Amino acid sequence: MRVVVLGAGLLGVTSAYYLQQLGHEVTVVDRHATPAAKARGMATTASPHALRAAGAAPRRGKKLSRLCDGIRRGLSRLMDRAVGTPPKRDPLDHLVRLAAYSRKSARALREEAGVSHGSRSTGxxxxxxxxxxxxxxxxxxxxxxxxxxxxxxxxxxxxxxxxxxxxxxxxxxxxxxxxxEDPARDPAQFAASLVFLCRAAGVRFMTRHTVVALKERDGRIDHVELLDAAGQPTTLRGQAYVLALGASSVPHAEDLGIDMPLRxxxxxxxxxxxxxxxxxxxxxxxxxxxxxxxxxxxxxxxxxxxxxxxxxxxxxxxxxxxxxxxxxxxxxxxxxxxxxxxxxxxxxxxxxxxxxTNRLPMIGKTRLPNLFLNTAPGTRTWVHACGAGKSIARIVSGLRPELDFAFRRP
Known part of the structure; x- marks a missing residue:
């Protein structure tokens, strides 16, 4: 299956790696010049084309936007219960399990593929x-x-x-x-090794491409509108899409009627x-x-x-x-x-x-059967990158996740 991963941060790169391991043809899109740029200390200020793209997607009017934002803040807890799968236990329990599963997955990855964990792990x-x-x-x-x-x-x-x-x-x-083993350590060396493995396995990285909008047709994502490095519009199609743009995932999801309640x-x-x-x-x-x-x-x-x-x-x-x-x-x-x-x-x-609002990363399905979430606005993604990437790859593939977690459901 052709899978498009939107975002080449740690969550996007790990998603791409595990998707490729399950036999998919994977393309990863990111506005930076280098995959996992932030984790590797190579992130740069957005280009004028990227800034223009940020305002290119359709948005609500300012007054209506403020009203909607106020309602969303007031009802955020209620929406968390209504959208996705609410945690059956304390959210901290879910986070601890996800971090433990991530550590286990990262260790297996290092042993099987020879990926370095970096030299700064001091606890x-x-x-x-x-x-x-x-x-x-x-x-x-x-x-x-x-x-x-x-x-x-x-x-x-x-x-x-x-x-x-x-x-x-x-x-x-x-x-x-x-x-x-401090999960929040500097992941630069690990990220660089994982990007190398992705490229060697055939994962395609479209860098310097900014996501403008996800377009729906007949109840599915039909294509993604992008701006390339020269600021020219282009489109990309796949059979499945993983939204891994961090906080930038939120406006794209909300334009599609997918609620992502935030604090x-x-x-x-x-x-x-x-x-x-x-x-x-x-x-x-x-x-x-x-x-x-x-x-x-x-x-x-x-x-x-x-x-x-x-x-x-x-x-x-x-x-x-x-x-x-x-x-x-x-x-x-x-x-x-x-x-x-x-x-x-x-x-x-x-x-x-x-x-x-519940402090959990948003991992799982959406109301659109070919759009999946793997995003964690405002959190230290290294804590759960491998576990989240491996889980979303199994969900996209129609397999049951190995982890007991509050995954999002349509």
């Missing part, structure tokens, strides 16, 4: 400064393990052995969990030069109580500490201003890692993101 250390919260985590250990979670429970002293940089906060540390979040990013590299953490940290992710990064001017926090946009707008939130992030970081970073030279940034 992820989840820190608990609240003793009650850590006791709850201990009580749920059996449940998480049954879902495939591979985190190790660590006492405060054991956490110091894994990451000596925590010594200064020993009195505040209740415990930690440690995932040896908007704001990411706060604080970057600080290191005062004492010897005291800085080697392993990415997640502060469970402060809701921070702390990572040591390399830069031309020397190593830095990057601290990220994500807040639901609506709540943020009604609460403290950005300046207060940034100060709170800096204070919390200095409490956890005193004397490590130079707060006086901190730089600040924010970014708006969109994610599904």
């Amino acid at each position: 992820l250390l989840n820190l608990y400064t609240d003793a009650d919260a850590f006791r709850v985590r201990i009580a749920g250990a059996t449940h998480w393990s049954s879902l495939g979670c591979e985190e190790r429970l660590l006492s405060a002293d054991e956490a110091l052995v894994v990451e000596p940089a925590l010594k200064a906060m020993r009195s505040r540390l209740a415990g930690a969990t440690y995932a040896l 908007f979040v704001r990411e706060y990013i604080v970057t600080m030069p290191l005062l004492n590299p010897a005291l800085a953490p080697r392993i990415p940290l997640r502060d469970r109580q402060g809701k921070l992710r702390i990572t040591r990064i390399e830069s031309p001017s020397g190593d830095q500490l990057r601290v990220q926090a994500i807040v639901q946009a609506g709540l943020d707008e009604e609460a403290e201003p950005d300046s207060d939130r940034f100060r709170a992030i800096v204070r919390r970081t200095e409490m956890l890692l005193p004397g490590v970073a130079d707060a006086a030279r901190a730089s600040f940034d924010t970014a708006m993101q969109a994610s599904s």
Whole structure:
């Protein structure tokens, strides 16, 4: 079957690989010059043709659009229950199973095809400064393990052995969990190897092509309208289509009457030069109580500490201003890692993101029998790329997924 994958991010590339393995003829379309460009650090600013294409697809009028957006925000939870398959359990259960299945699939892929997992995998250390919260985590250990979670429970002293940089906060540390294989690590080398395997197997990549619109006819997708590298319109036809454009999937789906309920979040990013590299953490940290992710990064001017926090946009707008939130992030970081970073030279940034209202990636079928979704607006796709790609390939092929997950259904 001729399958067109729209989007060559990690989800699109893994979808293409597993579709090809199941015997399909696969074409992948992407606006960037290189497949998996973002994962490989090669993403560039959209060309004028791509920007023009973004406004080329038919859209609602501005007033009507605002009205529809308001209704969608107010009814987002209701729509999540009405569209697709609602999770039977906590969405976190689904995410943990998907991440575990992805790790298993990635390991099998590395062994069978010789794909490298990259050299930056150092693990992820989840820190608990609240003793009650850590006791709850201990009580749920059996449940998480049954879902495939591979985190190790660590006492405060054991956490110091894994990451000596925590010594200064020993009195505040209740415990930690440690995932040896951090699914959110830099996937550049893995992505490059997977693209190579796709090309070697015959997957066709149409780079520098921007998706303008998906056209429906007789209850099916008939063709896709594109703009090529020169800004010239062209069309592409297949027998099945996988929509893997991240947040850009949403307007195309909604133009086809496919609801993709979203919530908007704001990411706060604080970057600080290191005062004492010897005291800085080697392993990415997640502060469970402060809701921070702390990572040591390399830069031309020397190593830095990057601290990220994500807040639901609506709540943020009604609460403290950005300046207060940034100060709170800096204070919390200095409490956890005193004397490590130079707060006086901190730089600040924010970014708006969109994610599904139930926090789950959108994987599965739509009301159109030849259009499938594999998209995860606003999430770290590496966590579930292989599991999502393998699952959608089986769904497109008419096979039952191997994973128990809240897949979308028409």
